[in-house]
Amino acid sequence: MMKVLVVDDDAGIRLSVKNSLQTIDRFQVDEAFDGINALEKVKVGAYNLVMLDVDMPRMNGLAALTAIKEFDPTIIVIIMTAYANINDAVKAVKHGAYNYISKPVKSDELKELVNKALAAHSLISEAAASAPQLSTENGRKMIGSNAQMRKVFNVIHRLSKVDTPVLILGASGTGKELVARAIHLNSAQKDGKFVAINCSAIPENLFESELFGHEKGAFTGADQRKIGKFQYAEGGTLFLDELGDMPLFMQVKLLRVLQEKVFTPVGSNREIETTARVIAATNRPLEAMIKDGKFREDLYYRLNVMPIFLPSLSERRDDIEQLVKNFIYKFNKKQGKKIIGVTPEALSLLKKYDWPGNIRELENVIEHAFILEEGTHLTVSSLPEPFLIATGVELSAPNLKVKYFNEIDENTAEQNEGDEESIRSEEIVTISGESLDFNKHKEAFEREFIVKALKMFKGRINQTALHANIPKKTLLRKIEKYGIVAKDYSE
Numbered sequence: 001m002m003k004v005l006v007v008d009d010d011a012g013i014r015l016s017v018k019n020s021l022q023t024i025d026r027f028q029v030d031e032a033f034d035g036i037n038a039l040e041k042v043k044v045g046a047y048n049l050v051m052l053d054v055d056m057p058r059m060n061g062l063a064a065l066t067a068i069k070e071f072d073p074t075i076i077v078i079i080m081t082a083y084a085n086i087n088d089a090v091k092a093v094k095h096g097a098y099n100y101i102s103k104p105v106k107s108d109e110l111k112e113l114v115n116k117a118l119a120a121h122s123l124i125s126e127a128a129a130s131a132p133q134l135s136t137e138n139g140r141k142m143i144g145s146n147a148q149m150r151k152v153f154n155v156i157h158r159l160s161k162v163d164t165p166v167l168i169l170g171a172s173g174t175g176k177e178l179v180a181r182a183i184h185l186n187s188a189q190k191d192g193k194f195v196a197i198n199c200s201a202i203p204e205n206l207f208e209s210e211l212f213g214h215e216k217g218a219f220t221g222a223d224q225r226k227i228g229k230f231q232y233a234e235g236g237t238l239f240l241d242e243l244g245d246m247p248l249f250m251q252v253k254l255l256r257v258l259q260e261k262v263f264t265p266v267g268s269n270r271e272i273e274t275t276a277r278v279i280a281a282t283n284r285p286l287e288a289m290i291k292d293g294k295f296r297e298d299l300y301y302r303l304n305v306m307p308i309f310l311p312s313l314s315e316r317r318d319d320i321e322q323l324v325k326n327f328i329y330k331f332n333k334k335q336g337k338k339i340i341g342v343t344p345e346a347l348s349l350l351k352k353y354d355w356p357g358n359i360r361e362l363e364n365v366i367e368h369a370f371i372l373e374e375g376t377h378l379t380v381s382s383l384p385e386p387f388l389i390a391t392g393v394e395l396s397a398p399n400l401k402v403k404y405f406n407e408i409d410e411n412t413a414e415q416n417e418g419d420e421e422s423i424r425s426e427e428i429v430t431i432s433g434e435s436l437d438f439n440k441h442k443e444a445f446e447r448e449f450i451v452k453a454l455k456m457f458k459g460r461i462n463q464t465a466l467h468a469n470i471p472k473k474t475l476l477r478k479i480e481k482y483g484i485v486a487k488d489y490s491e
């Protein structure tokens, strides 16, 4: 579903633009009558596209454009302008509008422009939206279609309805903190604070005061009264990260708080009641620690009522593609780039790797690739060297050839005719490491072939399918598989 907002002070123009756009599949079109009204609607409406008039009372189009982009830079804005105001339209494009169209707006021209604008954009945002996911704060999404992750989402929903303590177990970088935040955000405590404390970072002698606070003069150096984290988290959630590193004497005290819902600040004789919800996480093997006398069994059972186990990324490889798309979406926003996907070669390496650092490591690898990549897709050669070495890709010349091949693939297929053709087939066989993987080369060839055919027939699917002798359904499936945007070849 694409949500479009048409902004113009002239009701007649709003109606005609709306009528044209509504003939496009899956478009929902709303109207606003000036800049201020537009901004109000944009803030609540989750629009993908805004069609914006320039000359309007109260707030004009240029001011509205700035405010809209400030609110969400990924919203696409197309300016509608009378010929006399063409200078304003050009200015608007410099300030982040996608393009402009002149009034009176012609229906065909409008549809073509809108389709073009949305094609590249939708690839990423739709993919991100179609995955099963859970919202966490700042619109951050938790991705997971994998069966184990679906169970996790289920437990998170159930835990959000109650206020029992929670224990989250999983290796480093598997998303423990994100899960804790998701539970908080979906719970009755969501309006309270989420207070996180890392148990491995607190010196043993300050632990009690850190959690429960202390009175002035309670111990040497306590020259002022101090509020503890339990009190900060009152009405909200206290997240005890790296619980396995909590000293034994504190474990006893924590158990008491969980059972009696009261604590006593250091140096005080006054008990304080608490309603803070406790969520704890660790990557340490608590059961083994219990056997070694390093973790208290009673605390473990108190916390372990409905535990959450987060699988390692290597146990949920089926989520890798979706996670990568999610991070592409995130880093496009953060770094202001317009990368629309990942090449099949790079994706297959990402799926093959073992990911000892789990999702955090994957996120770092994608961020690194983002910095290096100047094209439209993340390619093998934009991936960090240590990652490539770990996946067995040879680094020197062969790797460059992979890059060369991808670039031809994306951008210059048309210019590489005649002689270049034979060079290219040579490149394919000399990509080393993976040189004899038939499927990989078949995919690379298919993608290149389709791009070329689409260029030849100006992005028209029916004609391309007919002349290239591919069933239309197959062609559409492959276009989707390879992240090709047919509309890009429409002129």
Ligand SMILES: Nc1ncnc2c1ncn2[C@@H]1O[C@H](COP(=O)(O)OP(=O)(O)OP(=O)(O)O)[C@@H](O)[C@H]1O
Pocket (backbone or CB within 6 Å): 141, 142, 143, 144, 170, 171, 172, 173, 174, 175, 176, 177, 178, 179, 283, 323, 326, 359, 360, 363
């Ligand atoms: N399911 C997910 N979907 C999208 N992003 C995720 C998901 N899980 C984790 N992340 C991201 O991966 C990174 C690591 O997650 P997080 O900090 O929650 O892991 P952790 O288990 O607490 O790691 P550590 O044990 O090292 O503290 C974060 O940037 C987080 O946003």
Ligand SMILES: [Mg+2]
Pocket (backbone or CB within 6 Å): 176, 177, 241
């Ligand atoms: Mg963590």
